[in-house]
Structure formats: structure tokens, C-alpha cells
Amino acid sequence: MTEQELRIQEKKAANPGGETTKNETYFAPHVDIFETEKEVTVLADMPGVTTDGINLSLEDNILTLQGHRPPWKQTGRIILEEYESGHYLRRFTVAETIDQDRIEASLADGVLKVRLPKTRPAQPKKIEVKLG
Amino acid sequence: MPFIRFADRPPYRNPWTEFERIRQGLDELTRTYIDKSKTQNRANVYPALNIFEEADRLIITAELPGIKAQDLNLSLEGETLTIQGKRDSKQNETGISYHRREIESGGFSRAITLPIKVEVEQVGAKLNNGILTITLMKASAATPRQIKVSAEEEPIS
Numbered sequence A: 001m002t003e004q005e006l007r008i009q010e011k012k013a014a015n016p017g018g019e020t021t022k023n024e025t026y027f028a029p030h031v032d033i034f035e036t037e038k039e040v041t042v043l044a045d046m047p048g049v050t051t052d053g054i055n056l057s058l059e060d061n062i063l064t065l066q067g068h069r070p071p072w073k074q075t076g077r078i079i080l081e082e083y084e085s086g087h088y089l090r091r092f093t094v095a096e097t098i099d100q101d102r103i104e105a106s107l108a109d110g111v112l113k114v115r116l117p118k119t120r121p122a123q124p125k126k127i128e129v130k131l132g
Numbered sequence B: 001m002p003f004i005r006f007a008d009r010p011p012y013r014n015p016w017t018e019f020e021r022i023r024q025g026l027d028e029l030t031r032t033y034i035d036k037s038k039t040q041n042r043a044n045v046y047p048a049l050n051i052f053e054e055a056d057r058l059i060i061t062a063e064l065p066g067i068k069a070q071d072l073n074l075s076l077e078g079e080t081l082t083i084q085g086k087r088d089s090k091q092n093e094t095g096i097s098y099h100r101r102e103i104e105s106g107g108f109s110r111a112i113t114l115p116i117k118v119e120v121e122q123v124g125a126k127l128n129n130g131i132l133t134i135t136l137m138k139a140s141a142a143t144p145r146q147i148k149v150s151a152e153e154e155p156i157s
Helices: B015-037
Strands: A026-028 A031-035 A039-045 A054-059 A062-067 A077-081 A087-093 A104-108 A111-117 B049-053 B057-063 B072-077 B080-087 B097-101 B106-113 B118-128 B131-138
Touching: A039 A062, A039 A087, A054 A104, A054 A111, A062 A111, B072 B118, B072 B131, B080 B131
Parallel strands: A026 A087
Antiparallel strands: A031 A039, A031 B097, A039 A111, A054 A062, A062 A087, A077 B049, A104 A111, B049 B057, B057 B131, B072 B080, B080 B106, B118 B131
């Protein structure tokens, strides 16, 4: 088993693109992105987000992962505050050609998993240069 | 930090006033430091915790993405609450190449001393979408009790 100790990873604020009217914080979720021959998989840590709050889109090769946390009212007095809660937002440019109709996403234990199947294995393309 | 030149010093100084000045400066420093760090703390040990106090209970929350309930171990001994667990985000598939690796794997263990006495028998913990919420009921001695004030009208004699 792993002997490594988990560390606290600092949350980085994400820019939602233009100011929001509500005073809400967006964080960039930590991600793992890996690729196999068939697909690209994105794992993103989004604790506190339910399936209703997930908003995924792939437009012009830009994959947007957005997770909205349900409003949570804090009751009582804060004794200790070591982390901030907020929504999640992160964008990636996907280089591979993705079959948009077969994109699958699942959420388990606060981790979003997005499978992006490739349309076909990338063929090396040879471009011939003609003499002008 | 002001410079004190020797020439500026008066010929006689009470040596204790200087200590008093230092003491006041230190007091001020601790005050501003405590104000800032009273509730907002940088945690050093995983996981980062938020603790709230309600009238009858103490609520502790932590963000634990990717950690399954069976991999989480909570124990309460006296006033020490220990949170232990592990996360395994390694992929078992073969032939994968990583583009980004930001999610870490590993174990963690954090022990905190609770600020008040709690009922050891009444501890609730749930893990929901990667958020752990621990509810600890305060011990009856620590729960505020309503004291009824009865008004007695004294007869005017």
C-alpha cells in the first residue's frame, strides 16, 4: 500500500470569465488527466457537488468542467476555518478529436470522472510540399 | 522600526520604560496576529477542517474527495478525535499515459483536541459526495441551560 502521506493542496481560485453578480468563489479543481488508445479520461476533485450541479461542455475543443455546490447555510459559530467552500470551474483545450456523442461522466465520492472517447486513432498525416 | 540614535536619548532614562514599550509592542503584535488567525487557519495536516459550534452540538466538516467510507476511520477517545484514512487514485488500467497528475494518493491521520466535552456515545458521521460531516453532541454539562426568571410581585405594604 502507499506509504505516502496526503498533503493539503492549496485551492486555487478560478476565473469564471467576467465578474459574477453573486459574490461566489470558484476554485479550480485538482485533476488527473490520462489517455489510453481509445479515450481520454479526466478526473476532477469536486467535493460537495451533486450530479445536478455538474455542468459539462465541449465546444471548439474546449472542455469546461463546472460544478455548482448547493447553497449551504452555515449555522452556529465558526470555531475553526481551515478551508473555504466554493464552486468549481476549470477549462481545458482538448487536442484529440473526441466523439462528442459518446462522452460519459460519472460522479463518485466527490470525484467527477469524464470519459472522452477518441473518434479514431490519430493517423500520421503527411503533407507534401510542392514547389511553387 | 524606528531608529534610536544615541544622541537622541535624554541624559537620564528610566530603564523600565523601555521594557514597557517593548511589552506594549508585543501585546499589539499578538493582538493583530490572534485576530487574524482566530478562525482562519492554515492547516498543516490533511485534511483541512472546519468546525462550527451550535448551542447543543459541534459540527466538524472536511473535504475528502475520492475517499470511500470504508477507507475512513474515526475514533474518539476522551477529548481527542482522530481521523484516519487513505486515498488511492492510481489507475489499474495498462497502457495509460498521464497528461496531468495533480491528485495525490496516500494515507492521512489527524488528531484534534475538541474544545469542549462531548457525549462519546452520541457521535454521528456521514460522508456525502466527498464531504465528511461529524456531529458531536455536547456533554450535558457544556450545554447551555435556560434558566427561567420568575417575576414575583412584592406586595406594597
